[in-house]
Amino acid sequence: MKSSSFVVPDELDEVERHPKAAKAGEPVRMHNPTCFGCGPDSPQGLHLVVHAGEGFTVDASMEVETRMEGGPGVIHGGILSTAFDEVMGTIPLLIGPSGVTVHLEVDYIRPIPVGSTLRFHGNLLGRQRRKIFTEAIAHLGDPDKPVASAHAIFVTIDVRKHFAEHVDKSARAEEYKRRMYP
Template sequence: MKSGFVVPTDLDPIERHPKAVGPGERMRMHNHMCYGCGEDSPNGLHLEIYAGEGFTIRASMEVEPHFEGGPGVLHGGILTTAFDDVMGMAPLLVGPSAVTVHLEVDFLRPIPVGSTLELSATLLGRQRRKLYTEGVAHIGDPDQPVAVAHAIFVSINAREHFAEHLDKSQISDEYKQRLSRP
């Protein structure tokens, strides 16, 4: 398998942003309708994501029956979504919003429906606008991962990046109101 994930050796130094939430504090969701972390997403994952020490993030997820893929196990796309959301919060520890440009997941073991999946992410570093992360998922034993992931995010200006898509959002009026503020 060819991997697109290579961490450069000449990473820029990173520093936790002064406005980043502290270790143990819940990360602010970026969109309350987000399928991953949004509280108001009707069928979403409803992930509660917390900042850890340094440049780490953690979350847990109940593997509900409607997340089933193969018989009695979590669908790989759901796991990928969870990784995307948890790892996507790591860039917020050092600066503004970022979007996924590359994500790869290695599925190591089936994840049974009814289990509690623990996810963690670490921001490995940045190179200009690119932010490199890794994630690990386990069920109860951190030394026995069920999946690992790597991703590259790119920092963006969220107002510009999402401007032409606001009308399609379920909460477009709320976003338009936010953008009209100075």
């Protein structure tokens, strides 16, 4: 049985940092105020703030709260995968339009205790047409000792077309309809 379908192709497109992308040290813009991963208006969300790094990298940190518990005293794996998805999902914004996740793979290396501060570092591996290949690690303060790692593929989208038939279900439907579909 194949353990992974994540493969970075040999033939990659040349990439440049988008002129409107966040500068190193600045927060990467959130895409939706009610997003569970990054939205400040998501009542139970993670509220992650991802900062642009040098080149095509991003960094974030997250307090592992009691409400995130899975096994006794450790983070739930689904919460960790959500955080990875959010962190790596900002990488497409460094080079151009938004992307949506089409593949996400997480390797859980060591238990992550509740009460710890989890740090993330994500990196662009390459782009091939609309596909953007990323990787990230999570650690508890020493990047040389990751507690988890992840790979993902995002596909760039036309936001208006992609969300057109779902925007009515948004907590901010009227706002989005005014902004995106005038």
